[in-house]
Amino acid sequence: MDILGDISGIRGTQLKELKDLTSLRTDRPELIHDDLLMGICRLTSLWNKEIALYINRSGMVIAVAIGQHAAVKLPPLPARQAGRLRCLHTHPSGNPQLSPMDLSALSSAGLESMSSIGVSNGQITGVEIAFSGDSDYQILALNPKEFVNFSYDGAVNDYRLRPASPSLKVLEQEKAFLVALEEEELGLELLTELTELAHSSGVEVVGQLLQPKRYGSPVSYLGKGKLQEMTQHLQNSGANVLICDDELLPVQLRTLEQATGVKVLDRTTLILDIFAQRAKSREGKLQVELAQLKHLLPRLTGQGLSLSRLGGGVGTRGPGESKLEMDKRRVRKKINLLENELGEIRKTRTTQRRQREKSGIPLIALVGYTNAGKTTFLQKAMEQTRSKGESVQGEDKLFATLDPIVRGIRLDQRTEILLSDTVGFIQKLPHQLLHAFLATLEEVQNADVLIHVLDASHPRALERADTVHKILEQLECHHKPRLTLLNKIDQLDHPSDLSRLAQELSHPIPMSLIANTSLTPVWNKVLELL
Incomplete structure (x- = not known):
């Protein structure tokens, strides 16, 4: 079984260790084998990267990935396994909270459950499990002590189709931490405007951080010290989205995602998300989709790979999952089609304008x-x-x-x-x-x-x-x-x-x-x- 995802900078011996761990078979009542869990938590902290596992009802690991789990293309599965796979992934930020991206992946991939495991210094900070069902997603939150005696097999039947109750929580509003590079005296104003944009997109702002622009980094956006400080703020605030006030370079986006373990958006993506919510006419929707795809194109990390932030929530509205999964060739083709459609609209507008000009x-x-x-x-x-x-x-x-x-x-x-x-x-x-x-x-x-x-x-x-x-x-x-x-x-x-x-x-x-x-x-x- 190959290890999927972002393996750059990881030693071959460490990859072999992960591969050996995935050969462990999980007993039926358990969510995950204890040794497998301890191993991926240790490696998560070592690499500061998310590790995702897909386990079937027989307790066998059928796929493993490093990096954002939503970027993983699952191998072809027998029809009988539909709805019988569970995905577990670690959060190196220490925050175990499931994100809207996680829940969207639960639905789109046809999973039985989606689990997030908060990890800090190689230890579990908490676990959240969402079960698929006919009603709204039901999320079970467990602290490390509760997780010790947790029976996954019983929970599948007990929680998956149960109506919401006090012991379960529905998905909370996305919580964002804002960062900006300060220009002269504009820093606070930039964050004030970014806060308004975040609120307009339906996101709760839980913290913010400024750094003078001269100390910024072309690789990580923030300087090394501020990046470490921000990561600590993210963990303390419970934020699951990081929003930057500038348009990020693809390398900055990847660096921040790897350093924080949360979804990262730039100002452009946030504005495009608001536009996607506001667009009502066909013309407006076409224009937003075109802008989103043009912004997406340089951020696709390779042929055939899905966008790492695929899955729903702020920053992913508009084109929809099937379009966001397109590789670069298909994205370019779609861009050409949209430009042609908008070209026809411009012709119609030109005709209308000429008629209007004739009216004086x-x-x-x-x-x-x-x-x-x-x-x-x-x-x-x-x-x-x-x-x-x-x-x-x-x-x-x-x-x-x-x-x-x-x-x-x-x-x-x-x-x-x-x-x-x-x-x-x-x-x-x-x-x-x-x-x-x-x-x-x-x-x-x-x-x-x-x-x-x-x-x-x-x-x-x-x-x-x-x-x-x-x-x-x-x-x-x-x-x-x-x-x-x-x-x-x-x-x-x-x-x-x-x-x-x-x-x-x-x-x-x-x-x-x-x-x-x-x-x-x-x-x-x-x-x-x-």
């Missing part, structure tokens, strides 16, 4: 940082002008609007405009997203006037305005007539802040969109710029 109705596009109030502006514009069309509702969360919205607005008996609301911008916006969403962002590129909605109450409003300007430059739209709507002035602490913003930005119009404020000054300026 000007197009006004709302742009700005995410959660600045663009959709609220569109909603208020429709209310005040009594415009027809499906109503829109602004939400106080990042990237609440993903699919483009265009509404006809009649300013008076003689003047009608089209008002477009598009996806919000953000610092370090993934270039894959910008390219993938070109079809949507054509509304901005073809607009006659841009209305830049800015949260004037934000302490770094000018920096956010600069972020928007840089993205408009990438879209070659920075030359278009533009006014700046200084929103949320009711939340300003000092009136002088408003004066400073007004001096720096083009055609500023201060107001609070949540107040009963007339938009007439905005329309007057729009007509002046047309």
Whole structure:
């Protein structure tokens, strides 16, 4: 039996030791043979890598892997073994908690159970076992003392189909630890924004760590000392996800996964995950899938290998398991297909745009940082002008609007405009997203006037305005007539802040969109710029 997974840097004698251990047969009542368990715990701490075993109902180990268990391709199995395999894997971080990735693998691989074993200094810190069943997954948590007398054979029948009870716990929300490389004075702001992104993706933040950028590492992202400190924080906080505030290189991703034993996401993956949740239209879903696959491609570690983070939870929504398992050749083929589909959508949009241009109705596009109030502006514009069309509702969360919205607005008996609301911008916006969403962002590129909605109450409003300007430059739209709507002035602490913003930005119009404020000054300026 070959040892699968990441065996780089491991001595041949140690691999032979693991192979010899897997020849031990587990007795029927046990989850795993005692000597086999002690051996994999010792090797887990020695290598600081996850070890996964697949054991059948006869107690024989049929597959063993080093590294993320979700990356393992099981050998072909007889049909009679379907639903009769159990997977056990170690967590070198010491945290025995099952992750959503583990539970997704339990379902997708058709396993009987999935067990995670927390390991610290070669010793068990705890065990969690999830049993498959018709209802929600039931998870049994055992401390080392309870595990000594645990009978797996009895638990299979006792827990697998039993309704949830106080002795069992359902899957908890993913818990994330955030890290960022600090640039000048932006560190705390970066972590604040990363926290908002994590919350938007449905993740609980349990800790965070900053390091000056000059001490970062091209291999491990953080410096050696900070990496050790962070690993200790991960264990103490119970986090099962590590989120970094930059786009990680493939080598950084692998190094962090091996060092921490938890799922590692970068800022790009997190933003793509939020977009995958928000996408409602076919066009939006295609664009998100394209961006995800382009981000995935350089992170596939070899031909035929599955993505190491496959399995569900934050960072894996969108394309779905079958697509994430594609090798590089198939990913490239899928990317070409998606680009062709989006190309057809762009042709349709071009036809619609030409028809609109023939009508002579000007197009006004709302742009700005995410959660600045663009959709609220569109909603208020429709209310005040009594415009027809499906109503829109602004939400106080990042990237609440993903699919483009265009509404006809009649300013008076003689003047009608089209008002477009598009996806919000953000610092370090993934270039894959910008390219993938070109079809949507054509509304901005073809607009006659841009209305830049800015949260004037934000302490770094000018920096956010600069972020928007840089993205408009990438879209070659920075030359278009533009006014700046200084929103949320009711939340300003000092009136002088408003004066400073007004001096720096083009055609500023201060107001609070949540107040009963007339938009007439905005329309007057729009007509002046047309």
